[in-house]
Amino acid sequence: MTKALRTRQKILDTAAQLIYEHGLSRFRIDDLVADVGITRQTFYRYFKNKNEVMTAVVVANGIKLAERVFDELTAMQLSFEDFLVEGVVHSVEVIKSEDSFYRFLEDDLTPAVGIMIENFLTVEQAMLPLADPYIERARESGIVKAEVTTHDILRWIFRAFLSEMLLSGLEPVEARRNYLKKMLVPSICYDLR
Numbered sequence: 001m002t003k004a005l006r007t008r009q010k011i012l013d014t015a016a017q018l019i020y021e022h023g024l025s026r027f028r029i030d031d032l033v034a035d036v037g038i039t040r041q042t043f044y045r046y047f048k049n050k051n052e053v054m055t056a057v058v059v060a061n062g063i064k065l066a067e068r069v070f071d072e073l074t075a076m077q078l079s080f081e082d083f084l085v086e087g088v089v090h091s092v093e094v095i096k097s098e099d100s101f102y103r104f105l106e107d108d109l110t111p112a113v114g115i116m117i118e119n120f121l122t123v124e125q126a127m128l129p130l131a132d133p134y135i136e137r138a139r140e141s142g143i144v145k146a147e148v149t150t151h152d153i154l155r156w157i158f159r160a161f162l163s164e165m166l167l168s169g170l171e172p173v174e175a176r177r178n179y180l181k182k183m184l185v186p187s188i189c190y191d192l193r
Contacts, residue, residue, distance in 0.1 A: 008046045010036055016057045024054055024111045058115040063126040065091060070130045080138040081189055085180040087157060089173060092164045113162060124154050143189050153188055160184050 001009075014036045019027050029050050033043050047053040069091050073083055116123070128150065135153055138144045144153070160180060168176065 007036075007038070007042070011038070011043065011046055011053065012056055012060065015053050016061065019054065019057055024058075027054060029053075054111075055115050055119060058112055059119045059122055062116055062119075062123050065094060066123065066127050067130065069094065070127075074134075080134070080141075080143050081181070081185045083134070084153075084157065084185060084188065085177055088160045088164055088180055088184070089177055091161055092168045093173070095165070096168065109165060113165070116158075116162070120155075120158060124151070124158075127154060138189075143192065145188065145190055148188050156184060156187055 011032065015027070015032055018031055018035065022031075027050070029040065029043060032053070033040050036043075043053075047056070069087055073086055073090060076086075078086060131154060132150050135144060135150050139146075164176060164180075171179075
């Protein structure tokens, strides 16, 4: 790894730690450059502004969250329908866990959601290699409706995830699961019962 890549990574790692400790709303460039041990001028060689580094941290951790949840659910060998529902529910539960880095999403939900929405296509592109084979197997098995694309599925999951983030404290997990089974799954899957 070159010195430039190491410096960029150190900036991102330190920014992530500061966001974890203080939240997005209290994240400051002055704190970041002091902790990294660089000048503001050096920071601006790597990132245009505070929003760009915050976006990089939120997107990178959104991708890590999705990969983690995908790996954990794949190991459970769930049906495709349950995989959809549990993917949304489990993602929110990971974020809400006490020791989770993703806790900042709950504390600064509005700016974090804004960043995630603006960068959905970046996250989606990172998810395609994981999700596409799984979705295609379900499609070949006759589970996924023919007119529903992989992009549609990822977009619906993302929307359901955002709704769950906003509403998760209002209902018990089982009620949220049942709602997703009733509303999300029929949009994507044929009723094979």
